[in-house]
């Protein structure tokens with residue numbers, strides 16, 4: 001077994017964990033924004049309905065006021081009837097009162113219609129209100145959970161970085177330098193398994209002679225295509241298990 005190669009595999013395994021954790025942490029703000037947006041939609045729908053209900057109530061009040069005004073006009077007209085001199089004037093006033101009564105009827109019909117709407121609406125709005133409240137509670141709980149998760153991830157990342165530091169100390173300077181420059185590339189992969197002669201990172205074949213030499217396990221090789229350090233997982237020494245990493 002090449003010790004340095006085993007350290008490289010360990011370092012890569014830790015790096016993979018780190019990449020995975022960073023991804024899950026970076027997803028949190030996006031998830032929070034998503035659930036907040038969903039809540040805002042629910043709330044906006046509710047507020048719109050509530051505004052409609054308020055409007056209907058206002059219309060109802062206005063009509064009530066108008067009916068009240070019409071009724072007092074009728075009362076005034078009736079009082080004035082005792083003062084009229086001619087039959088023509090009297091008839092005109094009767095007609096006016098008749099018109100006012102018709103107007104009141106029309107408005108009362110409108111009020112009835114609005115009231116029916118208000119009744120139907122109120123029930124709907126009440127259940128919607130409950131739904132909005134439930135959504136709000138859920139959003140808060142989800143946000144709390146995601147924030148807690150992020151904090152947990154930060155802790156785990158610090159642990160992984162500490163483990164990585166220990167492995168790095170064991171790596172020879174030249175190897176570490178190459179490893180770091182490979183890790184800095186997109187994807188953060190410095191070490192590749194080679195199975196059946198194929199690099200498992202760039203998926204290209206390595207020359208058969210090179211694969212044989214790799215299996216001999218005498219020198220550290222790099223993939224001729226992607227330049228990553230190669231190992232053959234047929235050697236059990238390079239199969240690094242999670243629990244071993246805790247004791248690096």
Ligand SMILES: [Zn+2]
Nearest residue numbers: 199202223226
């Ligand atoms: Zn490769």
